[in-house]
Amino acid sequence: xxxxxxxxxxxxxxxxxxxxxxxxxxxxxxxxxxxxxxxxxxxxxxxxxxxxxxxxxxxxxxxxxxxxxxxxxxxxxxxxxxxxxxxxxxxxxxxxxxxxxxxxxxxxxxxxxxxxxxxxxxxxxxxxxxxxxxxxxxxxxxxxxxxxxxxxxxxxxxxxxxxxxxxxxxxxxxxxxxxxxxxxxxxxxxxxxxxxxxxxxxxxxxxxxxxxx
Amino acid sequence: xxxxxxxxxxxxxxxxxxxxxxxxxxxxxxxxxxxxxxxxxxxxxxxxxxxxxxxxxxxxxxxxxxxxxxxxxxxxxxxxxxxxxxxxxxxxxxxxxxxxxxxxxxxxxxxxxxxxxxxxxxxxxxxxxxxxxxxxxxxxxxxxxxxxxxxxxxxxxxxxxxxxxxxxxxxxxxxxxxxxxxxxxxxxxxxxxxxxxxxxxxxxxxxxxxxxx
DNA sequence: GTCTATAAGATGATAGAC
DNA sequence: GTCTATCATCTTATAGAC
Numbered sequence: 001x002x003x004x005x006x007x008x009x010x011x012x013x014x015x016x017x018x019x020x021x022x023x024x025x026x027x028x029x030x031x032x033x034x035x036x037x038x039x040x041x042x043x044x045x046x047x048x049x050x051x052x053x054x055x056x057x058x059x060x061x062x063x064x065x066x067x068x069x070x071x072x073x074x075x076x077x078x079x080x081x082x083x084x085x086x087x088x089x090x091x092x093x094x095x096x097x098x099x100x101x102x103x104x105x106x107x108x109x110x111x112x113x114x115x116x117x118x119x120x121x122x123x124x125x126x127x128x129x130x131x132x133x134x135x136x137x138x139x140x141x142x143x144x145x146x147x148x149x150x151x152x153x154x155x156x157x158x159x160x161x162x163x164x165x166x167x168x169x170x171x172x173x174x175x176x177x178x179x180x181x182x183x184x185x186x187x188x189x190x191x192x193x194x195x196x197x198x199x200x201x202x203x204x205x206x207x208x209x210x211x212x213x
Numbered sequence: 214x215x216x217x218x219x220x221x222x223x224x225x226x227x228x229x230x231x232x233x234x235x236x237x238x239x240x241x242x243x244x245x246x247x248x249x250x251x252x253x254x255x256x257x258x259x260x261x262x263x264x265x266x267x268x269x270x271x272x273x274x275x276x277x278x279x280x281x282x283x284x285x286x287x288x289x290x291x292x293x294x295x296x297x298x299x300x301x302x303x304x305x306x307x308x309x310x311x312x313x314x315x316x317x318x319x320x321x322x323x324x325x326x327x328x329x330x331x332x333x334x335x336x337x338x339x340x341x342x343x344x345x346x347x348x349x350x351x352x353x354x355x356x357x358x359x360x361x362x363x364x365x366x367x368x369x370x371x372x373x374x375x376x377x378x379x380x381x382x383x384x385x386x387x388x389x390x391x392x393x394x395x396x397x398x399x400x401x402x403x404x405x406x407x408x409x410x411x412x413x414x415x416x417x418x419x420x421x422x423x424x425x426x
Numbered sequence: 427g428t429c430t431a432t433a434a435g436a437t438g439a440t441a442g443a444c
Numbered sequence: 445g446t447c448t449a450t451c452a453t454c455t456t457a458t459a460g461a462c
Contacts, residue, residue, distance in 0.1 A: 043350060060428060063428060122349050128399065131399060132345065134403070150404075172416070179399075180389065182395075183399070186395060189344075189345070189348045191363075202385075203386070272446090274438090275440095280445090
């Protein structure tokens with residue numbers, strides 16, 4: 001939640017500078033996307049009414065449908081893409097903090113566990129809640145979620161490849177790393193405990209270690 | 214979805230016999246609970262309107278509020294408890310299919326992958342979607358989800374203990390097994406592929422094997 | 427680009443007859 | 445126990461002034 005991603009398709013921002021840090025200094029479109037990402041991270045898609053969304057973003061309904069003619073769904077896709085990039089930064093930073101991939105993955109779990117506790121167990125994965133709601137009912141959202149998982153998986157895969165893990169092993173391991181992080185984070189949220197994530201970190205480290213020697 | 218659990222708190226069933234197999238022969242309360250469980254398994258809590266619920270259950274609003282004065286939330290808790298017991302049966306059957314816990318867990322992933330594909334990727338975990346929606350907003354539902362995870366974890370833990378795994382290792386391993394299954398199943402649903410579950414099965418087997426063998 | 431008012435329908439829940 | 449009619453509220457989305 002502390003590693004913002006500057007807007008990519010900034011069709012607006014005629015006045016506001018990009019130097020600002022506070023959310024209030026962002027363009028309306030960016031505020032909508034970030035707010036949607038945060039609310040969907042907490043409760044998913046259906047639990048997030050557009051009314052609350054625009055209110056917390058400091059925007060209005062008119063602005064929402066100006067920037068997103070496709071309405072709530074189009075905004076949701078942008079929010080999922082934002083969450084995708086945002087988490088990718090956290091993940092990449094965590095992975096870069098150690099040379100050994102086993103240690104790196106365990107470091108990531110520690111980071112996630114701390115962020116989770118510090119947010120009163122609310123700031124979990126930015127896409128998981130929406131992902132489960134979307135399966136078979138909201139194709140655009142489901143596709144955005146699948147993209148995010150694939151991107152995160154690729155980051156882990158590259159880390160493993162850089163350490164000499166065989167291609168097929170690296171791809172499979174990366175999938176299990178991301179999926180285990182997802183499941184452990186959800187469990188940590190529901191039980192309000194860091195333990196599932198920290199335990200998963202130790203097990204993933206052990207598993208990766210059995211491939212890297 | 215093929216291993217029903219006969220009602221526990223059957224305050225009703227004055228006429229219908231318990232020999233029936235079809236859902237239509239069940240009491241109204243049971244039909245409501247099972248239908249709610251199925252719909253929440255697919256889309257979670259907020260995505261499941263009571264109107265659709267009673268319709269698919271072949272019941273009416275009057276019956277719903279007769280059996281569940283607490284309304285949708287009270288029914289949701291009963292549905293989560295039902296999903297808890299239902300999945301526990303599948304899990305127990307899978308674990309019992311092999312003596313070695315590593316092989317048993319892998320067998321479970323194969324079962325889950327097949328059930329998922331056969332349901333057009335819809336029949337995932339009966340509580341995960343609701344679990345994520347509930348964190349910090351629906352305490353009763355969150356507690357029911359936490360209970361379910363704890364129950365499933367205990368089944369795996371007992372399997373590991375029976376194979377001589379040390380107590381602490383068994384508890385931790387059981388947590389990671391369940392959490393990895395959760396994450397892999399969600400990933401399988403979103404990407405519409407059995408691979409995440411099957412890969413997770415091989416990795417969990419390898420991880421458990423590093424403790425037992 | 428922003429804002430308010432409003433439309434058109436869905437939502438959870440209740441009342442009261444049967 | 446079941447059913448229908450209905451309520452009050454919330455939902456997404458639009459219209460049109462500024």
